Amino acid sequence: MIKFVDLNAQYDSIKHEINNAINEVLESTTFILGQQLTNFEKEFAGFCNAKYCSGLNTGTSALHLALLAKGIGKGDEVITTPNTFFATCEAISYTGAIPQFVDIDKETYNMDIEKLEKSITSKTKAIIPVHLYGQPADMKEIMEIAERHNLIVIEDACQAHGAEHHKKRVPIADIGCFSFYPAKNLGAYGEGGAVVTNDKEIDNIIRAYRDHGQIKRHVHKFIGYNYRFDEIQAAILRVKLRHLNKWIELRRKNTKIYNELLEDCDAVIPVEKEYNKHVYHLYVIRVKQRQKLIEHLNSKGVQTAIHYPTPIHLQEAYSFLGYKKGSFPIAEQYVDGILSLPMYPELKQEEIVFVVKSVKEFLK
Numbered sequence: 001m002i003k004f005v006d007l008n009a010q011y012d013s014i015k016h017e018i019n020n021a022i023n024e025v026l027e028s029t030t031f032i033l034g035q036q037l038t039n040f041e042k043e044f045a046g047f048c049n050a051k052y053c054s055g056l057n058t059g060t061s062a063l064h065l066a067l068l069a070k071g072i073g074k075g076d077e078v079i080t081t082p083n084t085f086f087a088t089c090e091a092i093s094y095t096g097a098i099p100q101f102v103d104i105d106k107e108t109y110n111m112d113i114e115k116l117e118k119s120i121t122s123k124t125k126a127i128i129p130v131h132l133y134g135q136p137a138d139m140k141e142i143m144e145i146a147e148r149h150n151l152i153v154i155e156d157a158c159q160a161h162g163a164e165h166h167k168k169r170v171p172i173a174d175i176g177c178f179s180f181y182p183a184k185n186l187g188a189y190g191e192g193g194a195v196v197t198n199d200k201e202i203d204n205i206i207r208a209y210r211d212h213g214q215i216k217r218h219v220h221k222f223i224g225y226n227y228r229f230d231e232i233q234a235a236i237l238r239v240k241l242r243h244l245n246k247w248i249e250l251r252r253k254n255t256k257i258y259n260e261l262l263e264d265c266d267a268v269i270p271v272e273k274e275y276n277k278h279v280y281h282l283y284v285i286r287v288k289q290r291q292k293l294i295e296h297l298n299s300k301g302v303q304t305a306i307h308y309p310t311p312i313h314l315q316e317a318y319s320f321l322g323y324k325k326g327s328f329p330i331a332e333q334y335v336d337g338i339l340s341l342p343m344y345p346e347l348k349q350e351e352i353v354f355v356v357k358s359v360k361e362f363l364k
């Protein structure tokens with residue numbers, strides 16, 4: 001069996017460090033918003049080459065609070081992509097704002113820059129580019145468009161820890177959101193998320209929001225949330241962060257093997273733009289007859305997944321926005337062919353060879 005993601009393989013390689021870190025927290029009996037989190041926040045901000053990081057309970061909360069901290073609310077429109085995880089849009093909806101979509105780029109599957117400017121209206125307040133699968137959206141162009149129209153940019157970097165755009169690590173804009181869901185490139189052993197920013201004031205607002213709007217104990221400046229981060233997860237992430245650069249390089253090495261082996265068959269392989277460093281959270285190909293290929297791979301013991309089978313504008317929850325089939329033709333066409341193959345740092349060369357051999361058996 002070749003798993004889609006094998007979290008055991010990673011745990012086995014760092015077991016002692018992780019167990020010691022968890023024990024340290026148990027001995028300290030500080031379980032929420034303690035020194036482990038303070039240290040992790042410093043270390044993760046440093047990893048992103050940014051000034052501030054506030055740890056939160058999920059990536060969804062990170063998006064929600066980033067939007068609130070930037071003043072997004074009822075009546076505003078926020079542009080994002082329909083080919084993302086549902087949470088990107090949910091966070092927009094939590095604030096009372098309305099998500100609007102722009103179709104995806106044919107090569108990168110990220111927001112199509114050519115179409116972005118045309119979708120801006122008088123109500124547009126912000127853009128949320130999503131660095132899908134680990135490849136940054138075209139931030140240079142997005143920032144220029146945002147500046148021309150006086151729009152806020154909040155990056156959904158939930159899949160892109162350590163990804164680079166023109167040699168700079170994300171977030172490129174002043175504010176970016178991360179998820180530490182277990183299968184992410186930097187994954188907790190539970191839930192986790194963070195907002196990374198260079199703006200001290202934004203960081204302060206987010207810290208207050210995550211803890212019931214408190215600016216100090218029992219002083220509630222506004223109505224906030226309980227989006228606090230726990231110390232065991234912070235301690236685990238501090239251990240894992242020390243390995244993250246190495247794990248990114250292993251994902252890139254595995255991608256190179258996949259790309260070379262898949263070159264001569266009827267599958268569209270991922271494109272890494274020359275100005276980006278892709279961190280391959282997911283390795284996604286496009287094929288015809290996807291369902292039959294999935295069944296064939298299943299029969300060979302190869303697990304796969306689809307990210308994501310339905311573009312968000314066609315989800316029932318967002319039917320009130322009035323989009324229809326045909327609204328975003330590229331996103332709609334691509335969802336029928338995309339297939340995520342097994343990808344994680346510890347995946348072995350012989351396993352990739354087996355996956356590709358199984359793909360090729362079918363495609364022939």
Ligand SMILES: Cc1ncc(COP(=O)(O)O)c(C=O)c1O
Nearest residue numbers: 058059060085087088158179181
């Ligand atoms: C692109 C994207 N946005 C947002 C999220 C939400 O993160 P979380 O699951 O930590 O709330 C995820 C993670 O699943 C994601 O992949």
